[in-house]
Amino acid sequence: MRRLDGRVPFRGGGFSPRALPGTAAATLIGLVLLWQAGASAGLIPTLFLPPPAAIAVALYQLAISGELWRHLGASLQRLAIGWSLGTVAGLAVGLAVGLFSVARAPGMAVVSALFPIPKIALVPLFIIWFGIGEGSKDATLAFGVFFPTVISTAAGIDAVPRGLIRMAQSFSLPFWSIVGKVILPGALPAILSGFRVTASIAIILLVAAEMIGAERGIGAFVLSAGNLYDTDNLLAGIVMLSLLGLALSWVIGRLERALLGWR
């Protein structure tokens, strides 16, 4: 026997994560400062990795010369067209797969067979089909965005609680009302988190397609800077891609907050 006297100790509340405001920004700023300090002290060879200040200067010069906007504009246009085409088609097929039993097995068979193909491998084929111009790039993006959209849409529809659909049926709501008022809003969280995935897939494919045959666009710009050993501009292009990704995820975050406020 042993005695147990005294105050009961607090043993924890379940590893709940706390929000530490400012730490995210501070980490990024700290890393950039360390990098700059390393370059200034001569610890990092600036030809291989230019310091943040040099990248900032390169970006500034690209901005005032208009180069930046020319490349960014071309890339944004391809992103907008390719992503929208793939998303619209993916939503339509995903809806059909999710709603209609006759579409499910055939749709999922096609998706399963084509989804694992690395879409970059198809760029040469798309160039043959759609030409070296915008068509092949838009098609690459659309194709890459299409399959994950089908999958997330169909999965979102499957995840809508059956009880809610039964409820709507029990009040004799017509089929398309149930689709519009119960199934689609219920699938929206999955569809929007699918958008996060497809936005980053679109950026990857954008850069790859632009590296294979384009004069304009961030991918083409990064490739030609690399060929010239112009690492300042190369890194400037990469920073643009990072900012592009951040901007897209911010837009999707706003969309989620606006549409999913009920959560």
Next chain:
Amino acid sequence: MRGSPPTSALRLVLRGVSHAYRDLTVLDDISLDIPPGEVTVLVGPSGCGKSTLLGIMGGLLAPARGEVLCEGAVAEDCLNPLTYVFQEFSLLPWRTVAGNVSLVLENRLPREARRTRVEEVLRIAGLTEFARAWPRQLSGGMRQRVGIARALAVRPACLLMDEPLSALDAQTRALLLDEFCELIERAGTTTVYVTHNLAEAVRLGHQIVVLSRRPGRVRHIARIERPIAGRAASDPDLLAIEAELWRMIRDDAAAADREAAGAPA
């Protein structure tokens, strides 16, 4: 809950209804008369097919054999004659309380009439101040009030209530049961009420149908003629009926429980 409009009342007639999930027969040859304007309570041990039977009555499940007929006139303003109240409330989480009620009136009533109807049923259910709240902000009892308001909004001719109080805590259940009694008595709508709680059954039922354990058959039908409004939870006559019902169900319930646990019955 007060002041509800006049409603139509349907009679339901079940003829030889059977149902099976694959090889498992859950309902076996049920024939039953649900008189208009009365409350019929279905009770029985877990798994006896009470909720399945209610699903068949309202056309949410197709019976393997047999048929359900309805008889009677329905008022002009009845938008959905057979209307459910669900155990799990089944509210759309992305719609407010008012929006959830409005859902079942959309494309059926013009905007202004819809607004008036929503206000009216929210008042009856005591939800006026919660019209713009989200379902997740409400307690279980308040959520089920929304379920009731939604059901009343379509002016049903027959209410089908599937264990409406089972997901609630005991205190909320007692409070809501009192409100149901008053509401149902006043509305005079045909009601079929599924529960495993015998106290609820004797408080609400004009006709109490006892189902046997699976495969569910009609084992006994008890009638209580006394008006619902005059019944008290402590009424000795009701307690005696409740005890008698329990004696009938107890052995079946224990057997069903052993069966569910996988042991030989």
